[in-house]
Structures are given as structure tokens and as C-alpha cells.
Amino acid sequence: MPRRTLSLLLVTVAAGAASPAASAATRPLHFTATSRVWPGVVFRAFTAAGAKGPIRGHLLDVDLREPRVTVGLLHPPVVAARRPVSRMADAQHAVAGVNGDFFNIRERHRGVPATGAAVGPEMADGRALKAAVPEGQRFGPRRPFGATTEEVIGVGADRVGRMTTLRLDGTVTVRGPLAPPAAPPVAGPPKGPEPPEDDLDDDLDDDADEADDSALRARRPRRRHAARRARDGRLSIPLRGLNQYALPVGGVGLFTSHWGSASRRRAVCGTDTVRRAACSTDTAEVTVRRGVVTRTATAVGGGTIPPGTTVLAGREAGADVLRRLRPGDHVSVAYGLTGPARLRFAVGGFAILRGGAPLPGLDAVTRAARTAAGVSANGRHLYLVVVDGRSPAGRGATLADLARLLRRAGAQDAMDLDGGGSSTLVLRTPGEPAVSVRNSPSAGAERAVANGVGVFVRGEPGRARRVRH
Template sequence: MAGAAPAEALPGATRIAPGVTYRHYDIQAAKGLTHAHVLSVDLRDRRIRVDLLYPGAVAARGTVSRLADTQGAVAGVNGDFFNITETQHPGVEATGAAVGPAVTQGRALKAAVPDGQRFGPRLPPGTNTRNVIGVGTDRRARLDSLSLDGYVGTSEGRLTLGGLNQYALPVGSVGAFTSTWGSASRVRATCGTDTDRAAPCSTDTYEVTVRHGRVVSTANHPGSGPIARGTTVLVGREAGAQRLRKLAKGAAVTVWHRLVASSSWIPYRFALGGYPVLRGGRPLPGLDNATSAVRTAVGIADRGRRLLLFAVDGAPEYRSGLTIAEVAEALRDLGSAEAFSLDGGGSTTLVARAPGADAVTVRNHPSGGVERPVPNGIGVFRAG
């Protein structure tokens, strides 16, 4: 692939905010000419911060432009792959929730679904749904993995928590749903298996509602509707359901959880899921070099001090797009040492606010002709 140039040398740069510039340029890819849009974000500039764009609930969606304007972001791109459809489970609602972990303002919103339950292209070898890109409290960006650590404590002992605000639970586990989940049905959490997203929904389920440390209600099937603050809904399937059936109304229950990083001891202020494509300046082995598509990705440059938000244009003349291997190469050419693939196709959207404007504008052409609502994204904000 040819035609890429270092991010700081690309022509036509526009200053969006202190430490934030926007550029667009052509890439001659294997399957034809494509067009890329790039936001360069200098994390050393304390007038700027990066955080999660999301609609206020895990199981909800909004367009990137609306999320950015609602939260006051000056720029952003779409984020993680998500539970977009449920054609294999008739009568079960798609939740719209993302695949991987999510952290905003240092607070864990959700954990990752099992690898076999993810939506999106085949994962590169050695990657999984727990992979994230994040920015720590030290203002450095990193690639990492976030795993759920948690338990349900009862008078009979502790039960390991298998999920947190996620649309699919491991077989035989118990998952916790909080007010952060939203009002979507929790039935989808008991469908499929750890290795087969299309497997039937479990027939052995149970739900327990805990409020202020006490069981207040139980049900044989997962429910729906908003969850009040101070309330946790526990959903069990198979062995997990059997354990929950032992909890009577009024029983004392403690629910505790956190996300644990595998590579860094520095807490994350922001993180979201996807999968890595570039590490240490080298593309991951086994990246797809055959399937071209419209893509969104993010690169990490200058030892974690600069982010490059990257989106391929979806206009008809550019829609052949890039392969995942070409995405890794493009971000390396832009100066990235690490890179991370996000949801693409109709989800790919990059927005930025022109200086003096009150709202962002969509800078690429979404391949579907209009913006697709998505569960989250990466937002760039003026600090303070």
C-alpha cells in the first residue's frame, strides 16, 4: 500500500481545538483508491481530554454526532462492535450493547461477553473480547485487557460473578445488571453459548433483584425495564440459576465487582473494546489481508502521548476500503506504534466541530448514507 504520510505532515490540517487537528487524505489500497480521515489528539495538552461517548446506558444507541453534541465533545469516532441483531433468536430483542469492556471517568460500565458471543469480523490470533484501548490517569494511551473480578456474597458463601451489564453471560454463570444497563430486556444474556452465538436460549434461568443489600424479588425468567440506583439485578443461567434459587426474599446479599487490567497498574479513566492490529510497530500475525471494507481504528503514537482517530470514507467511489492488514499499515505509516480496530462498515463515523461552531459535523461519508446509531465511541473534549 502506498500514499500514506506521517500524520503531522499531511496537507490541509485544520485545528479543531488545542492539541487536536483534523486531516483527510487518499490511500492507494490493493483494491483501489480510498480516502481516510484522521484526528490527531495530543494527550500532553491538558486543555484536552479523551473519554467515552455513550448515550447514558450500556444497552442503548445514538449517532456519533448526537452523542458528541449531547456530551459536549469537540470531536470523536464510533467505538466497539455491538449486539446489532438477533435473527437467530426469534422473539429476543437485540440490546444494542457493546461487545467488550467499557470505562468512563474511571468508572467501569460493563465487562466483555464470551469470545464466541461477539459480533464483528474474525478476531486475529491471540486476541479476545477483553482487549481494550484506554487512557490512564497518567494521560497515556495503552492497549490492554480488562477482565471482570467480582462475586455475589450470601450466607452460604461466595459465588463468582460471570458478567457485568453484558448482553451475553457465560454458560452456568450469574451476571449483575445495574442502573447503568438501561431498560432493555435481559433475556439475551441467557441465549447462545460461550462458543456459539446462535445456540438456543437457555431454558434454565432465574433472576433475583437486590436492593440495598437485601433480596426484594425473584423471577423464573429475566425481565426488562429500568433498574433503580442502589439496585442490582442478578441473572443466572443453568448452574448459576440453580444457585440463585437458594436466595429467598429478604436474604442478605453483597455484590462486588471491578475490572482488572492485565498490563498496567495505572487506573484507566477511559477504555473501550475492539481488537489490536499493531503492537510495537509490527502488525499482528494472521491479520486478514483479503477482505476490504470501510473501517474505523485508533493508533497510539509518541509513547502513548498521542492518539490518531482514523476513519475510512464510505462514499461509493471509496467504498472498497481497506483490509485489516492495510489498516495496521496505514496507522504505522502515520506514526503509530500500536493500533486498535473498532467497528466499521455502516458504523464508521468521524465527527469534528469547526472552530466557533456550536455542533460537530460528520467529516466522512457513512457507507449507509446516514449515521448508524452505535453504543459508544471515543470522544475528544475540552478540559474544564
């Protein structure tokens, strides 16, 4: 039986003089240096021709036939938090890593703080940490047609890399009689979003979809049925969110101790199509402790959620259902992330290469710092790419260039991850006490990010010291 291999490509790219796109797309990578840094881990430098000029980078090849090598999610202690990639890598004892998904970096709703939570699903060690926000609530550059917030790239227990989708499948079951429907809270007109403000980073990495927002129509929330009565008399409420900064209109979401202490208010702001739409005033929140409702409220709150406790937040039709719950009611919750494949770890992004072909409509003009990930046709290779922008090392790359680079490296499917000031590559070699940043971040220093992809070598010598998050 053939042994399976996983290779990781960590690339720092510099764009220079122009060259024809057709020629650049077919030229192979040229390796200029090779170094075996860990058992099963080979580090290489390479050059390549891009449509906008020469590309220089580095390749980290990880062989999963070496049983000590694994790949996993780098993440802060909780979902609603951010940390630099180097800090997460050292805390989790990774030998290398790159930044991951786009995230809620800023807020333009008055009085609502940014959560720092990622857009797409997260899985770590087989556990579902969060689900995807609605399509209209995402951050990031303009994407090709057909991309969704549920897309992920990850590795399964079979040590095969895949680009696939993960969807939340969850239900809240309420046993016993319910109180009669309560009237929605009386409130004044909702406050609109803050006036536009200057971006923190003009690399188009985390707010370039504002043009898309303005082109979408704000839809009046419809009061859909948010629950159904089962034959045995129990009320079944479908979950529409898990530890995410935005809930679908009319939905009910679940927050666990993995969320952290950040305010949950952002979850009821915006709509399924317009991120900047006003926050809903038709909301409800229910706290459940070991299967029993302990508290109900009409406003969505914040604060640390203890282990064994969950918080249900609802808006519009979802709030209607939650307002029927009372302290003492018995509630059970079941949820998971489901998809075509079982993954041990997963991180979100959006597809730029599928079936060996770049997706139609990729930006071929705008150069910026980028991070991307791809997998080979047999799933034995995972490629992670970091492209520098606004630095002496390079002026960035377009999404079209990025897709071609991944294809030339051997990827069959690939997705774009967060870029701009977030793009970071870290690595440590034997004898070094901690990882160091190997690319040139756009802002001159690391940005704190929502998550990342880490490479781990169990039992390696010179193990990094334990670093607290």
C-alpha cells in the same frame, strides 16, 4: 520531566487503483493541509499509498500538554441503547469523535430483542459500565488468532494511551443460612434460533463471523460449581458478567441501573462457542435492594433497574445457586474491571497491530468501511482511523491495509473497531453550534451505535448546545 502528548488521528480513507503492498507499507503520509482548530488541537489532511490504491484522509492531532484537552468515552445514557455519534458528541460537549466497539445489532432468537449493547468492556470517567461477552458471542469480522473480547484501548489518569485487556473481577457474598437446593424449572424443549435472514448491512462489519459460528461445535452445558462456602459460613458467588448481553454457560451476571430498561433475556441465549445456540431454559433471577433480596424468579426479565437496586441473573449451575436465595436474605456485591493498567476510559475492539507488527492472518482481500484505534510506543499518541466504504469517496480498506496505515502513522499497537455502516467521524470548529459528520457513512446516513471515542476541550468558546440523548 518531559511533558506528555496525546495525538488523535481521525482518518477518512478512499481506496482506488491497485499498488504493490510492499511499496505501500513503507511510503510516508503526505500532509496536504493543516489547520489549528482548538488550543492544542490541530486538524490535517493527508494522502498515503495503500496496497489497494491511494488513501486520502484527515489527521486530528490533540496535544495533552494543553490542560484543557481530554479524551473519553462517548456513550448513550445506558448500556443497552444506541445513539448516532454526532448526538452523543453534542450531548457530552465533545469537539470530535468516532464510533467505537462492535455491538448486538440484531437477534436471531425468536422473541428476544437485540439489546444494542457493545461486545467488549466499557469504562467512562474511571467507572466500569460493562464487561466483555464470551468469545463465541461476539459480533464483527473474522479476527486474527489470539484476539479476545477483553481487549480495549483507552487512556489512564496519567494521560497515557494504552492497548490492554480488562477482565471482570467481582463477587456476590450471601450471609446467613440458605434454603435447600431447588429443582430446576420444568420446561419443554428449547426453541432454536430463527432461520437465517438477510443482513442489514453487507459491509461485513457486524456479522462476518457467522462462518466461524458454524465451524464451532455446540457444547452441552456442564454444571460447574458456581459458588463456594467461605470459612465464616458466607457463600461466595463469582460474578461472570456485568451489564452484558451474553453470560457464560453456568455463570451468574450482574445488571445495574446502567443497563437500562432493555430485556435481560438475551443474556441466557447462545453458548460460549456458538452465538446462535438456543436460549437456556434453566435460569433464575434475583433482585437485590440495598443489600437485601426483595424478589426471586425463574425467568430472566426486563425493565428499568432503579439506583440502589441490582439484578442477578444465572443460567445452569449459576441458576442452581440463585434458586437457593429467598426474600430477606442479606447479599453484598463487589466488582470492578481489572488489568495491567488503570484506565480512566476504555472501549473494546480486537488487535490488528502489536509491537509494531501486523498480526498474522489479517484479511488482505476484503475492503469495507473500517474504524480503528492505535497508540504509539510511549503512549503519548492515540490514533483513530475511519475508512469510508461503498461511497463516491472510497471503496474501503482491508484489515491488513488498516494495520499498515496505523503503523505508518506512528502506532505501535492498534485495534479494529466497528465498521461498515457504523463508521463515523464527527467534528466541530469554533463558532459551530454542533458537530457535523465529516466522512461518508456507507448507508448514506449515520447509524446509531453502542459507543465511541470523544475529544473534549474544556471551557472552549462556541460550546455546543446541550442536546438530550
